[in-house]
Amino acid sequence: xxxxxxxxxxxxxxxxxxxxxxxxxxxxxxxxxxxxxxxxxxxxxxxxxxxxxxxxxxxxxxxxxxxxxxxxxxxxxxxxxxxxxxxxxxxxxxxxxxxxxxxxxxxxxxxxxxxxxxxxxxxxxxxxxxxxxxxxxxxxxxxxxxxxxxxxxxxxxxxxxxxxxxxxxxxxxxxxxxxxxxxxxxxxxxxxxxxxxxxxxxxxxxxxxxxxxxxxxxxxxxxxxxxxxxxxxxxxxxxxxxxxxxxxxxxxxxxxxxxxxxxxxxxxxxxxxxxxxxxxxxxxxxxxxxxxxxxxxxxxxxxxxxxxxxxxxxxxxxxxxxxxxxxxxxxxxxxxxxxxxxxxxxxxxxxxxxxxxxxxxxxxxxxxxxxxxxxxxxxxxxxxxxxxxxxxxxxxxxxxxxxxxxxxxxxxxxxxxxxxxxxxxxxxxxxxxxxxxxxxxxxxxxxxxxxxxxx
Amino acid sequence: xxxxxxxxxxxxxxxxxxxxxxxxxxxxxxxxxxxxxxxxxxxxxxxxxxxxxxxxxxxxxxxxxxxxxxxxxxxxxxxxxxxxxxxxxxxxxxxxxxxxxxxxxxxxxxxxxxxxxxxxxxxxxxxxxxxxxxxxxxxxxxxxxxxxxxxxxxxxxxxxxxxxxxxxxxxxxxxxxxxxxxxxxxxxxxxxxxxxxxxxxxxxxxxxxxxxxxxxxxxxxxxxxxxxxxxxxxxxxxxxxxxxxxxxxxxxxxxxxxxxxxxxxxxxxxxxxxxxxxxxxxxxxxxxxxxxxxxxxxxxxxxxxxxxxxxxxxxxxxxxxxxxxxxxxxxxxxxxxxxxxxxxxxxxxxxxxxxxxxxxxxxxxxxxxxxxxxxxxxxxxxxxxxxxxxxxxxxxxxxxxxxxxxxxxxxxxxxxxxxxxxxxxxxxxxxxxxxxxxxxxxxxxxxxxxxxxxx
Numbered sequence: 001x002x003x004x005x006x007x008x009x010x011x012x013x014x015x016x017x018x019x020x021x022x023x024x025x026x027x028x029x030x031x032x033x034x035x036x037x038x039x040x041x042x043x044x045x046x047x048x049x050x051x052x053x054x055x056x057x058x059x060x061x062x063x064x065x066x067x068x069x070x071x072x073x074x075x076x077x078x079x080x081x082x083x084x085x086x087x088x089x090x091x092x093x094x095x096x097x098x099x100x101x102x103x104x105x106x107x108x109x110x111x112x113x114x115x116x117x118x119x120x121x122x123x124x125x126x127x128x129x130x131x132x133x134x135x136x137x138x139x140x141x142x143x144x145x146x147x148x149x150x151x152x153x154x155x156x157x158x159x160x161x162x163x164x165x166x167x168x169x170x171x172x173x174x175x176x177x178x179x180x181x182x183x184x185x186x187x188x189x190x191x192x193x194x195x196x197x198x199x200x201x202x203x204x205x206x207x208x209x210x211x212x213x214x215x216x217x218x219x220x221x222x223x224x225x226x227x228x229x230x231x232x233x234x235x236x237x238x239x240x241x242x243x244x245x246x247x248x249x250x251x252x253x254x255x256x257x258x259x260x261x262x263x264x265x266x267x268x269x270x271x272x273x274x275x276x277x278x279x280x281x282x283x284x285x286x287x288x289x290x291x292x293x294x295x296x297x298x299x300x301x302x303x304x305x306x307x308x309x310x311x312x313x314x315x316x317x318x319x320x321x322x323x324x325x326x327x328x329x330x331x332x333x334x335x336x337x338x339x340x341x342x343x344x345x346x347x348x349x350x351x352x353x354x355x356x357x358x359x360x361x362x363x364x365x366x367x368x369x370x371x372x373x374x375x376x377x378x379x380x381x382x383x384x385x386x387x388x389x390x391x392x393x394x395x396x397x398x399x400x401x402x403x404x405x406x407x408x409x410x411x412x413x414x415x416x417x418x419x420x421x422x423x424x425x426x427x428x429x430x431x432x433x434x435x436x437x438x439x440x441x442x443x444x445x446x447x448x449x450x451x452x453x454x455x
Numbered sequence: 456x457x458x459x460x461x462x463x464x465x466x467x468x469x470x471x472x473x474x475x476x477x478x479x480x481x482x483x484x485x486x487x488x489x490x491x492x493x494x495x496x497x498x499x500x501x502x503x504x505x506x507x508x509x510x511x512x513x514x515x516x517x518x519x520x521x522x523x524x525x526x527x528x529x530x531x532x533x534x535x536x537x538x539x540x541x542x543x544x545x546x547x548x549x550x551x552x553x554x555x556x557x558x559x560x561x562x563x564x565x566x567x568x569x570x571x572x573x574x575x576x577x578x579x580x581x582x583x584x585x586x587x588x589x590x591x592x593x594x595x596x597x598x599x600x601x602x603x604x605x606x607x608x609x610x611x612x613x614x615x616x617x618x619x620x621x622x623x624x625x626x627x628x629x630x631x632x633x634x635x636x637x638x639x640x641x642x643x644x645x646x647x648x649x650x651x652x653x654x655x656x657x658x659x660x661x662x663x664x665x666x667x668x669x670x671x672x673x674x675x676x677x678x679x680x681x682x683x684x685x686x687x688x689x690x691x692x693x694x695x696x697x698x699x700x701x702x703x704x705x706x707x708x709x710x711x712x713x714x715x716x717x718x719x720x721x722x723x724x725x726x727x728x729x730x731x732x733x734x735x736x737x738x739x740x741x742x743x744x745x746x747x748x749x750x751x752x753x754x755x756x757x758x759x760x761x762x763x764x765x766x767x768x769x770x771x772x773x774x775x776x777x778x779x780x781x782x783x784x785x786x787x788x789x790x791x792x793x794x795x796x797x798x799x800x801x802x803x804x805x806x807x808x809x810x811x812x813x814x815x816x817x818x819x820x821x822x823x824x825x826x827x828x829x830x831x832x833x834x835x836x837x838x839x840x841x842x843x844x845x846x847x848x849x850x851x852x853x854x855x856x857x858x859x860x861x862x863x864x865x866x867x868x869x870x871x872x873x874x875x876x877x878x879x880x881x882x883x884x885x886x887x888x889x890x891x892x893x894x895x896x897x898x899x900x901x902x903x904x905x906x907x908x909x910x
Contacts, residue, residue, distance in 0.1 A: 078818070079814065079817035079818045080816070080817040080818070080820070080834040080836065081813055081814065081816070081817035081834075081836050081839075113810070114810070114813060114836075114855070114858065114859075114860055115860075116858070116859055147810065148810030148811075148813065148814065149809070149810050149855075149860040262814055263813075263814055263817060341796070341897075341901075345901070345902055348902065354604070355568070355569070355602065355603030355604050356603075358536055358569060358603065358718075359534065359536065359603065359717055359718055361535070361536070362534035362535040362536035362718060363533065363534045363535070365535070379535040379536075381535065381536050381569075384536075400569070403569070403571070404569075404571055405569055405570075405604040442796075442902060443902060444899050444902050444903070446796075446800070446902075447800055447803065447897060447898060447899050447901075447902060448899070
């Protein structure tokens with residue numbers, strides 16, 4: 001028999017369950033907000049269901065609702081093995097043409113992935129039960145995260161939907177509990193909120209709030225990564241998919257923990273217009289551009305929290321590749337450096353090993369043997385520069401200048417690497433494009449967490 | 456000042472120096488031959504030079520020579536930052552049209568990479584000094600492996616070339632010492648030899664011998680991977696590059712330790728014809744085909760030794776992807792599974808986590824966001840099968856059958872995962888092509904080795 005029980009974590013290990021506020025590591029507490037400004041018309045809750053039988057205390061069912069129909073869009077994983085909630089929600093959004101949505105119901109503890117026809121029925125049943133509570137018609141999308149290949153304890157979940165509905169509220173505590181309910185191996189809930197205004201309605205205060213979860217299998221397209229962003233700004237349904245895609249490419253799709261990409265990844269955006277003001281109805285309006293910027297920056301802040309909580313991570317590393325002939329080339333190089341196990345272990349070892357950074361740069365555009373894809377562009381070794389940008393605002397430390405190694409002050413390098421945050425800057429000297437990735441290091445704890453995950 | 460000294464390894468750590476026979480781990484001793492049959496006309500040596508000042512006892516200069524001119528070919532790294540010995544040797548082989556070569560001189564301890572014009576002069580000086588000893592004219596190619604960005608202690612090396620020449624010999628001990636001299640973080644020298652015959656000269660005994668070194672930065676195209684293969688079969692120079700490329704694609708380019716690809720990788724093939732018999736002069740001869748097969752299988756055995764010695768490795772895993780619509784697709788999927796940190800940590804944890812294997816399969820053909828490359832073909836979830844093939848010859852353990860999870864006997868899975876060797880078989884059910892990769896797991900020791908490498 002497959003053993004799928006997950007026993008509560010031992011000391012020193014991550015638990016495969018949502019974190020309680022007591023369990024948040026001291027160093028991470030600063031990333032958990034103690035207050036917030038949340039969009040009007042939204043109510044949320046987090047409920048203890050016990051999706052995993054071992055869980056009797058942590059919220060594992062999140063419900064995000066709007067008191068009026070929303071425009072909604074979502075970006076889904078590109079993994080060929082798409083989980084049932086992905087298939088269901090994608091189809092619903094298409095059918096509804098991105099309008100008339102009212103809720104998002106999310107369980108953690110079980111991914112409902114590779115579960116065949118039964119799994120799809122479970123996903124639909126969750127949505128139907130939520131619709132019933134909300135009095136909506138085909139108004140709920142669903143998400144799941146957890147172990148693959150296991151059916152949901154669907155009765156337990158459905159029985160708890162009325163409870164989840166009854167617990168809905170708009171306070172900061174409601175939002176934080178809801179954000180906690182979507183966590184798996186995360187060590188802290190990831191929640192952000194902020195206010196903004198739009199050019200055409202300067203007196204209206206709009207709000208945007210979002211939650212996300214990581215922590216393993218994080219790599220673009222996308223990851224065991226769920227995200228929900230809600231705003232009370234009024235936006236036309238047909239504009240939402242483009243706005244979300246643009247924001248996700250530069251945020252959730254620019255982070256990497258381990259290069260793995262999961263079956264369940266979903267980021268959804270809901271806009272209910274409850275704050276009033278002039279609606280955004282055209283891509284060529286100032287409001288559209290302003291909101292696009294707000295959403296991209298907000299999504300980036302949210303995505304960075306996932307890297308902060310990378311499994312076993314001790315470092316938060318920004319990889320910036322500039323002066324590139326193309327954005328695509330810069331992205332590929334940033335991504336390759338961000339994924340390199342040798343770079344990631346050197347960072348863990350606080351080792352200013354620019355050779356490994358250079359090495360990763362050098363093979364980033366090399367195709368697999370036998371592949372028919374050609375290299376897209378050239379790197380010129382004599383034009384390549386690598387530097388560390390310290391997080392304390394002090395001067396850049398040059399490691400490689402125009403392809404020649406610098407005599408490095410190792411003491412200074414060691415000081416820079418003592419900080420949690422670091423930027424690695426690679427200037428290619430061949431153009432004007434750039435790209436940024438965020439990543440973390442590989443530690444002994446990463447191996448422990450992932451060697452032990454199922455047992 | 457950059458600190459480039461490498462102090463002798465502490466207990467429990469790999470030394471960044473060639474292994475002495477006393478230091479070879481008990482479990483690896485079976486991979487080190489105690490005798491061999493070596494190709495005629497070749498003499499080799501390994502000499503203690505002290506390329507790294509801390510090394511005073513381990514051979515670190517390898518010299519492989521032939522008493523007559525050889526046909527020679529080499530496959531080099533595709534990394535954009537190519538080390539000086541790569542640039543030098545590639546150019547020499549072109550200039551000599553793959554003929555008239557007599558020696559290969561290799562140092563470990565310093566990669567002579569990212570060393571500019573001076574580095575290129577050093578590579579050339581090594582070759583010239585070897586030529587002088589051999590009485591050859593432009594007859595030596597060179598290789599280097601070790602830390603990047605450091606100049607060679609060139610005087611020390613050149614001063615020792617006559618010594619290396621004086622120590623040349625054809626015995627098994629000579630070959631083993633030579634194989635030891637190219638090692639860096641390897642825990643054992645990698646040497647194989649065998650005899651073979653060719654259809655047109657059935658009474659002639661040909662021999663082939665080869666050495667290689669790994670252990671980190673191992674991924675196709677290629678790795679901090681050096682290899683030299685020598686045979687006494689008579690082969691036309693113009694046929695050698697094609698023969699070698701074909702063999703390397705299915706051997707050295709089908710292994711992965713950590714997905715990193717280095718600046719120095721070189722595999723060279725020398726054929727001196729000393730055994731006599733009918734020369735291979737056409738691609739359309741039976742002898743050509745027979746030798747191609749010998750070389751491919753020999754190179755595969757050699758390459759597998761590198762995986763056996765992967766940094767921190769506790770497992771040797773064969774990834775076979777069959778029933779694919781294309782070999783390219785199968786390769787990409789096998790490579791992606793082989794590189795997945797989540798698969799590699801699960802193997803370390805002896806966890807039959809087929810979800811991660813499936814997940815890697817599902818994202819193998821997904822392009823980076825923003826990339827213009829399209830997916831080459833389709834995976835059909837309902838046709839996908841995943842099994843473990845035990846190394847003890849017992850029955851296959853089915854994990855996923857036609858996209859549906861099996862009820863897995865976890866006890867049996869645990870038994871299978873106790874063995875060092877394992878085959879993961881993925882049947883795609885969409886065609887007839889296949890590809891095989893070899894990989895190892897990620898352990899705590901991998902992190903320790905690579906977090907500490909420079910310090």
